[in-house]
Amino acid sequence: MSTRPLLGRFKRIGTLALAAALGLTTALPARADQPSEGVEQAPFKNPDGSFCVVHMVKKTEPKLSTKPVCYDTATEALKDASGGAITDVPADGKGLGSPEFVAKIKAHNDSVARIRATGARAEYIIGAVFQLEWYEGESLFISGPTTCPVGDVYYDTDFTGTWWDNRTSSAQSYYQCYGLLWQFTFSGQYYHVQGSTPLLGDFDNRTSSVEFY
Secondary structure (H helix, E strand, C coil): CCCCCCCHHHHHCHHHHHHHHCCCCCCCCCCCCCCCCCCCCCCCCCCCCCEEEEECCCCCCCCCCCCCEEECCHHHHHHHHCCCCCCCCCCCCCCCCCHHHHHHHHHHHHHHHHHHHCCCCCCEEEEEEEEEHHHEEEEEEEEECCCCCECCECEEEECCCCCCCCCCCEEEECCCCCEEEECCCCCCCEEEECCEECCCHHHCCCCCEEEEC
């Protein structure tokens, strides 16, 4: 169980920081002016491609685009997410939630510094969300220039206005990262992700933004 302090936004929300630090899945009251129920949209396909990537940026740097970029194959998506380092993922994405795949991501993250030392590109893969329970359906991988935590750095991405809005039913966080799935744009109810999370319960199809720290 992590006891390290939470950073950035969580310094401003005492109850949230305490809950996340204790590794609990917690919900704040929903805002009265917005609906609290998710929308079941799992049967639909993403017209942009089944396998998506978001490249996070440091909160201390100028804001860049963090909208999803999608591909027709998992091979292309994981190559993009890793900065070109992972090239052997099956095109159909079978097994993206398996222990073997999670081990592959860990091995990659362990090797990023060594890869960069050779002058080659590489990015850390810090989390993923999936359209269906148990890591099935469409998927979106989240990468960044550092793993977590690094100083006051944390990452976020807003799904509002994209195909991924309210279409998350399972999630994973990798390496030393923790995730928060938010009901609205970093507000409303939230779900704390630590490691593999195959079911979201009442939070199914209710994620509109994501933070990693």
